[in-house]
Amino acid sequence: xxxxxxxxxxxxxxxxxxxxxxxxxxxxxxxxxxxxxxxxxxxxxxxxxxxxxxxxxxxxxxxxxxxxxxxxxxxxxxxxxxxxxxxxxxxxxxxxxxxxxxxxxxxxxxxxxxxxxxxxxxxxxxxxxxxxxxxxxxxxxxxxxxxxxxxxxxxxxxxxxxxxxxxxxxxxxxxxxxxxxxxxxxxxxxxxxxxxxxxxxxxxxxxxxxxxxxxxxxxxxxxxxxxxxxxxxxxxxxxxxxxxxxxxxxxxxxxxxxxxxxxxxxxxxxxxxxxxxxxxxxxxxxxxxxxxxxxxxxxxxxxxxxxxxxxxxxxxxxxxxxxxxxxxxxxxxxxxxxxxxxxxxxxxxxxxxxxxxxxxxxxxxxxxxxxxxxxxxxxxxxxxxxxxxxxxxxxxxxxxxxxxxxxxxxxxxxxxxxxxxxxxxxxxxxxxxxxxxxxxxxxxxxxxxxxxxxxxxxxxxxxxxxxxxxxxxxxxxxxxxxxxxxxxxxxxxxxxxxxxxxxxxxxxxxxxxxxxxxxxxxxxxxxxxxxxxxxxxxxxxxxxxxxxxxxxxxxxx
Numbered sequence: 395x396x397x398x399x400x401x402x403x404x405x406x407x408x409x410x411x412x413x414x415x416x417x418x419x420x421x422x423x424x425x426x427x428x429x430x431x432x433x434x435x436x437x438x439x440x441x442x443x444x445x446x447x448x449x450x451x452x453x454x455x456x457x458x459x460x461x462x463x464x465x466x467x468x469x470x471x472x473x474x475x476x477x478x479x480x481x482x483x484x485x486x487x488x489x490x491x492x493x494x495x496x497x498x499x500x501x502x503x504x505x506x507x508x509x510x511x512x513x514x515x516x517x518x519x520x521x522x523x524x525x526x527x528x529x530x531x532x533x534x535x536x537x538x539x540x541x542x543x544x545x546x547x548x549x550x551x552x553x554x555x556x557x558x559x560x561x562x563x564x565x566x567x568x569x570x571x572x573x574x575x576x577x578x579x580x581x582x583x584x585x586x587x588x589x590x591x592x593x594x595x596x597x598x599x600x601x602x603x604x605x606x607x608x609x610x611x612x613x614x615x616x617x618x619x620x621x622x623x624x625x626x627x628x629x630x631x632x633x634x635x636x637x638x639x640x641x642x643x644x645x646x647x648x649x650x651x652x653x654x655x656x657x658x659x660x661x662x663x664x665x666x667x668x669x670x671x672x673x674x675x676x677x678x679x680x681x682x683x684x685x686x687x688x689x690x691x692x693x694x695x696x697x698x699x700x701x702x703x704x705x706x707x708x709x710x711x712x713x714x715x716x717x718x719x720x721x722x723x724x725x726x727x728x729x730x731x732x733x734x735x736x737x738x739x740x741x742x743x744x745x746x747x748x749x750x751x752x753x754x755x756x757x758x759x760x761x762x763x764x765x766x767x768x769x770x771x772x773x774x775x776x777x778x779x780x781x782x783x784x785x786x787x788x789x790x791x792x793x794x795x796x797x798x799x800x801x802x803x804x805x806x807x808x809x810x811x812x813x814x815x816x817x818x819x820x821x822x823x824x825x826x827x828x829x830x831x832x833x834x835x836x837x838x839x840x841x842x843x844x845x846x847x848x849x850x851x852x853x854x855x856x857x858x859x860x861x862x863x864x865x866x867x868x869x870x871x872x873x874x875x876x877x878x879x880x881x882x883x884x885x886x887x888x889x890x891x892x893x894x895x896x897x898x899x900x901x902x903x904x905x906x907x908x909x910x911x912x913x914x915x916x917x918x919x920x921x922x923x924x925x926x927x928x929x930x931x932x933x934x935x936x937x938x939x940x941x942x943x944x945x946x947x948x949x950x951x
Contacts, residue, residue: 432456465729465746467715473723478544481572483717485597485630489544490551491573492517497802499532500524501539503555504805507575508909511568519906520558520809527552547572558809580914581607585928587618592914593638596630596687601637605670608641612671619675619931621924622691625705629686632663632714632733639694640665642701644672647736649694652714654731659714675937676701677927680780681788685709692780693735699770699941703782704927710743710779737766739776771943783940784930786923792891797845798838799898807834808902821904821915826896834899835888847887849880893920 439447457470471479481487491510494501503521506512523531526542545551549570556563577593577600584590589611591604604622611617622638629635636649643649647665654660678692678701689708695701714731732740745758758777766774775781791799798804811830818824857873860866866873888895897920904916918924930937 465713465744467711467713467727468729469727470720471717471725471727476723476725477546479725484574485577485595486572486574487544488547488549488570489573490515490517490568490570492543494523494536494539494543496536497522501531501534501536502558505905505910507573508911510573511571513909515566515568517553517555517566518558518809518812520806522556522558524554524556524563526554545570558806559813577603578607579910581611582915583611583615584621584918584924585932587616588928588931589615589617589620590623590918590924591620592623594627596627596634596638598631598634600630600634601641604638605641608670612674617674619677619928621677621679621927621931623679623924624684624688624692625679625681625923626683627685627688628683628709629688629711632687632690635687635690635694636663636665637667638691640667641670642672642674642676642695643698644669647698649736650690651734652731653734654714656730659716659731672700675931675934677931678703679923679927680705680708680782682706682709682779684780685711686713689741689780690733690735693737693739693741696774696780696783697736697739697766697768699768699772702784702930702937702940703780704784704786704930705782705923706785706788707781708741708779710741710777712740712742713746737768737774739764739766739774741776741779743778768943770941772941784926786926788923789894789897791894792887793847794845794887795891795894795898798843798895801843801845803838803841803843804895804898804902807837807899808906810837811903812906818903818907821908821912822919824900824904824916826899826903830899830903831892831896834895847880847884850884853877853880 436449436452439452440449454470454472461468461470478487490512491507492503492512493505493507495504496502500522502519502523503512503517504519506517506519523539525531526539529542531539531542543551547570550567551570552565552567554563554565575595575597577595577597579592579594581589581591589608591607591611593600593604608620611620632650632652639647639649643665645665645668648662649665651662652659676695678695680688680692680703684692684705685708689711692703692708696703712732712734713729714733715727716730717725717727720726729746732742734740743757763775763777766776768774811833853873853876857866860869860873900919901913901916905913908915930940
């Protein structure tokens with residue numbers, strides 16, 4: 395059977411390749427030669443290998459390895475993964491609606507989504523997954539557990555979980571649903587007269603969702619400015635990005651141009667509808683995880699001088715992908731073009747198409763970065779993401795705060811708090827008072843929390859050098875004094891960095907009661923980047939000056 399089907403495939407492939415060779419040019423000889431070699435390798439393995447082979451697995455491995463030589467966005471989707479892929483493309487998946495994470499030997503529920511099966515069944519953060527449909531989950535990785543939790547909407551599963559802080563397990567029956575994560579988990583007024591929209595993804599209807607949120611804010615408030623938050627937004631559908639720009643830019647404006655090897659892939663994407671508001675002052679927030687469609691929106695707003703960009707330099711993904719069909723219901727997502735925003739620049743930061751000396755993709759060198767002009771004459775650059783008009787101070791957490799978060803001490807305290815508090819004030823009013831903070835300190839002390847500071851690490855290296863070079867006889871007293879002083883100072887770290895620890899505690903605790911929406915609202919309370927946005931929107935002259943091109947010699951007043 396294999397031989398017969400193999401011959402049919404071989405004849406078909408060679409005929410196709412022969413056609414390509416005739417239709418294109420002699421360079422396609424390399425293509426036909428290597429296809430023939432690959433097929434014969436697979437045939438020889440099937441005939442002669444000491445054990446039975448799985449041609450499907452070997453072919454997938456070969457395809458994946460081949461695509462790794464290209465860019466990370468060109469991927470093969472086998473038939474078995476098509477349903478998941480198509481659901482995710484629509485911003486949906488079939489499952490219980492919860493984030494999970496590995497803690498020790500078990501995977502735990504970390505964040506159930508409001509209104510979906512996990513939350514409706516009473517699952518809470520910290521609940522330990524013991525087994526799924528009778529199959530033990532101990533020792534399994536998060537990806538393996540996630541695979542078990544996902545499935546066709548309408549199908550059921552049985553979970554045995556151990557609630558946080560309990561020693562007794564319980565069994566819950568869940569029915570998987572189509573889980574759709576909202577494009578906008580939160581919008582509201584961030585300050586008097588300043589609206590705020592958090593856009594987390596560019597899935598279908600993203601532009602309609604932003605338009606609806608903006609109209610709602612504008613209708614119910616004396617709106618004098620708007621903040622669109624694209625921080626952490628990894629992108630999505632290009633047409634949704636164009637639609638969002640169209641809310642603030644008139645019909646007919648070129649937003650993004652795609653240019654590929656094929657003429658059919660060269661397209662100009664323009665705004666098609668009437669704008670909602672072309673005048674309202676606008677700020678777009680970005681960071682290093684704002685990519686792709688986020689960069690199209692931020693870059694177009696910047697190039698058209700339609701608003702001010704605040705935050706950190708964006709990721710730098712200026713590539714476009716398309717999903718193409720393959721035989722037997724498989725598909726391949728292929729990078730088909732680069733995109734260029736209104737000034738004419740491409741903000742792709744990594745050159746996947748020309749290997750460096752180490753045969754690896756590398757950042758576009760400074761020598762190849764070019765200057766472009768915005769609509770109003772401001773200078774902007776290609777080759778490295780979107781550089782904000784205003785670089786904002788971003789929170790940098792201390793070592794103790796980072797270790798408290800990474801070690802799940804803050805996560806676990808929020809679970810501990812929720813057990814003994816049935817409700818809390820709304821996110822905008824809830825605060826971490828001294829009683830809560832002291833209770834947190836007691837809990838982590840009981841759990842023997844410790845951490846290694848950078849200074850301790852350096853001191854250990856210094857001690858090793860002193861001992862190796864035999865200076866300890868004269869320097870040991872000083873080393874002992876330094877260690878003692880460091881230990882005493884370290885005891886004060888938790889109070890020294892109380893403000894930043896409280897910020898994380900606040901967000902984590904609020905999420906136990908108000909889920910994703912409340913989490914975002916709470917995070918805005920002490921956010922320096924959004925505060926900077928409010929500041930610039932309230933400063934009419936300052937806002938205008940950012941968007942004004944500098945005068946050059948010869949200009950008249």
